[in-house]
Amino acid sequence: MFMGIFFAVILFVLVGFQFQAFHKGKCVGTVVCKMGDHRNSTFRGYIAMLVVIKPYRGRGIATELVTRSIQVMMESGCEEVTLEAEVTNKGALALYGRLGFIRAKRLFRYYLNGVDAFRLKLLFPQPELHPFLPMMADRDATQMHDDHSPTSEEFSELHRNL
Numbered sequence: 001m002f003m004g005i006f007f008a009v010i011l012f013v014l015v016g017f018q019f020q021a022f023h024k025g026k027c028v029g030t031v032v033c034k035m036g037d038h039r040n041s042t043f044r045g046y047i048a049m050l051v052v053i054k055p056y057r058g059r060g061i062a063t064e065l066v067t068r069s070i071q072v073m074m075e076s077g078c079e080e081v082t083l084e085a086e087v088t089n090k091g092a093l094a095l096y097g098r099l100g101f102i103r104a105k106r107l108f109r110y111y112l113n114g115v116d117a118f119r120l121k122l123l124f125p126q127p128e129l130h131p132f133l134p135m136m137a138d139r140d141a142t143q144m145h146d147d148h149s150p151t152s153e154e155f156s157e158l159h160r161n162l
């Protein structure tokens with residue numbers, strides 16, 4: 001599926017980690033994450049950065065990087081994953097939407113350039129709602145859940161956590 005692409009993981013001290021995708025010895029994409037307690041109540045994963053260099057986009061590399069990160073977070077006991085994305089970043093919003101993230105909040109002028117952000121959230125543990133895990137071994141199975149809409153239980157859970 002990923003001809004010649006090699007994925008590596010780097011662990012930081014405590015709860016930070018990063019996945020990188022390599023092609024011919026060159027890093028072509030990365031995701032940087034951390035995990036920690038949120039308001040002393042929720043053990044939460046956070047995606048701080050995701051980027052794939054232009055010539056390598058559209059091949060599923062970002063999806064694979066994020067999916068691997070989500071799996072680490074799930075296995076580490078996270079109850080949810082969050083991140084922020086510019087409201088104008090259609091590519092990122094589509095990517096995370098496909099993976100089951102919902103738009104939890106709009107953050108007014110969140111970025112220095114004045115653009116608003118969406119806070120995106122993926123709630124655990126409900127493996128039956130996120131059968132794209134484990135991993136992307138079967139992309140067809142993933143696509144079956146592209147149009148997953150949050151259930152009322154997810155909304156209730158979400159509002160309890162806002």
Ligand SMILES: CC(C)(COP(=O)(O)OP(=O)(O)OC[C@H]1O[C@@H](n2cnc3c(N)ncnc32)[C@H](O)[C@@H]1OP(=O)(O)O)[C@@H](O)C(=O)NCCC(=O)NCCS
Nearest residue numbers: 050051052057058059060061062063085090091092094095
């Ligand atoms: C966003 C980004 C990481 C996507 O990387 P990628 O490797 O091309 O993503 P994938 O190939 O895994 O894309 C998976 C899905 O995401 C969506 N997607 C990704 N890029 C898209 C774009 N430019 N427009 C619309 N949808 C897009 C599509 O649904 C795509 O599935 P498809 O190819 O079957 O249609 C990459 O464009 C990038 O590095 N952008 C600049 C940095 C950035 O915006 N990071 C996110 C910050 S929140």
